[in-house]
Amino acid sequence: MEPVKVVLEGVSHRYPGARADSPAPVSAVLHAGEKALLEGPVGTGKTTLLLRIAGLREGPGRVLAGEREVTRRSAAEIRRAVGFLWQNPDDGLFLPGVLDDVALGPLNDGVSPDEALGRARLHLEGVGVAHLASREVTTLSRGERQLVALAGLLAREPGLLLLDEPLSALDAPSRERVLALLASSPATVLLATHEGSEAARHAGFRAAIRLVAVAPAHATEGG
Amino acid sequence: MTRPDARTALLFGVTAAASALTGPVPAAGVILLSAGLAALTGVSWKRLLPLAGSFAFFLVLVPFAPGPVARAVLQGLGVSLAVVVSVSAARWDRLVAVFQALGAGRVAVAFFAITLSHLEAAGRDARVAFDALLLRGGFRGARGLGRSTSLHLARTLRRAFERADRTADALELRGFAGRVPPPPAFRAGPADIAAGAASLLAVAVAVGSRLSWSR
Numbered sequence: 001m002e003p004v005k006v007v008l009e010g011v012s013h014r015y016p017g018a019r020a021d022s023p024a025p026v027s028a029v030l031h032a033g034e035k036a037l038l039e040g041p042v043g044t045g046k047t048t049l050l051l052r053i054a055g056l057r058e059g060p061g062r063v064l065a066g067e068r069e070v071t072r073r074s075a076a077e078i079r080r081a082v083g084f085l086w087q088n089p090d091d092g093l094f095l096p097g098v099l100d101d102v103a104l105g106p107l108n109d110g111v112s113p114d115e116a117l118g119r120a121r122l123h124l125e126g127v128g129v130a131h132l133a134s135r136e137v138t139t140l141s142r143g144e145r146q147l148v149a150l151a152g153l154l155a156r157e158p159g160l161l162l163l164d165e166p167l168s169a170l171d172a173p174s175r176e177r178v179l180a181l182l183a184s185s186p187a188t189v190l191l192a193t194h195e196g197s198e199a200a201r202h203a204g205f206r207a208a209i210r211l212v213a214v215a216p217a218h219a220t221e222g223g
Numbered sequence: 224m225t226r227p228d229a230r231t232a233l234l235f236g237v238t239a240a241a242s243a244l245t246g247p248v249p250a251a252g253v254i255l256l257s258a259g260l261a262a263l264t265g266v267s268w269k270r271l272l273p274l275a276g277s278f279a280f281f282l283v284l285v286p287f288a289p290g291p292v293a294r295a296v297l298q299g300l301g302v303s304l305a306v307v308v309s310v311s312a313a314r315w316d317r318l319v320a321v322f323q324a325l326g327a328g329r330v331a332v333a334f335f336a337i338t339l340s341h342l343e344a345a346g347r348d349a350r351v352a353f354d355a356l357l358l359r360g361g362f363r364g365a366r367g368l369g370r371s372t373s374l375h376l377a378r379t380l381r382r383a384f385e386r387a388d389r390t391a392d393a394l395e396l397r398g399f400a401g402r403v404p405p406p407p408a409f410r411a412g413p414a415d416i417a418a419g420a421a422s423l424l425a426v427a428v429a430v431g432s433r434l435s436w437s438r
């Protein structure tokens with residue numbers, strides 16, 4: 001799928017009962033194919049911002065994905081181009097078998113079962129866990145589940161990858177492998193992290209959005 | 224030894240349970256076969272403990288019970304062990320294949336598969352919550368037990384609801400339209416051969432026992 005350009009215009013969110021926005025208004029541009037970092041301490045709204053971009057939350061400001069504004073009406077169509085990795089990998093894994101789970105996305109996109117399973121094997125190999133293909137998800141460690149969940153996103157070949165702390169449970173070699181894989185992907189990648197930023201910068205990621213925890217919160221577009 | 228495919232485990236569960244119901248000798252055979260299969264496939268004895276505990280109580284009473292009760296206890300133990308061992312030994316991912324092989328509809332298969340994963344994750348949450356409470360001094364004394372149990376239940380339920388919400392979002396983000404991959408081709412491994420042989424033995428003991436009674 002073609003990489004997707006993302007434009008954020010004053011995007012913010014305020015949870016019920018909260019005294020400050022989380023995130024505070026964010027304006028930024030992610031060019032098609034760009035590898036970008038979304039940084040900020042815990043509680044500054046990184047996950048919420050990713051959910052806004054994916055059209056799963058509504059609030060002030062505008063999100064443009066490609067040429068279209070992400071609204072409740074357009075979200076379903078835009079989400080076909082989005083791969084979303086949840087901070088807790090369990091949230092994105094649905095089937096008991098590893099290979100089946102990775103094949104789930106392509107299969108539901110209309111790909112034949114054989115091709116979906118072929119793609120699943122390919123992407124498991126890409127993230128370095130081909131040996132887990134015949135395992136049950138319940139028997140995997142958190143880091144392994146994170147890699148399987150990532151393979152599941154990549155198998156749909158999305159144009160926009162929204163990744164919430166994808167490096168948090170990985171060891172150093174796995175981190176390097178994943179960052180190199182993401183850096184070489186044609187997709188636009190927005191990687192939310194409060195750790196591992198340095199390694200991501202080395203892999204070619206740009207510090208695009210920094211969320212700051214102050215009251216009222218500020219957000220700036222990085223360089 | 225690896226665990227058997229759920230299809231073989233189901234075969235064992237059904238044949239062994241049916242055999243155990245035919246009489247006390249086949250039931251005793253099924254108990255031995257189930258224990259052997261559990262040992263071979265590495266079924267955690269922790270899973271069998273609640274069952275073993277409840278039946279141990281009945282077994283203590285067996286010498287004092289008249290014939291039919293002792294027979295019923297033996298047969299009940301045989302059926303229960305066969306079912307528990309077959310379910311515990313089976314690979315969970317292959318249970319979806321069993322559902323598919325039984326001809327369940329697409330929606331039912333998808334619902335079953337997702338529910339399995341959801342339950343497993345909810346179970347893991349419950350275990351973590353229990354351990355966390357224990358490490359923070361919970362479950363001590365009668366009052367602590369009550370408080371900790373209610374806290375544990377509340378947190379587990381809250382997590383389950385939160386997870387259900389995220390599951391709905393995540394399914395949408397993964398483009399889920401109700402299709403799950405077809406069942407994998409069946410390839411018999413050592414555990415499947417063992418389960419198959421145990422099924423045959425269970426049937427043979429039941430048939431042999433019937434024949435010897437009819438003479």
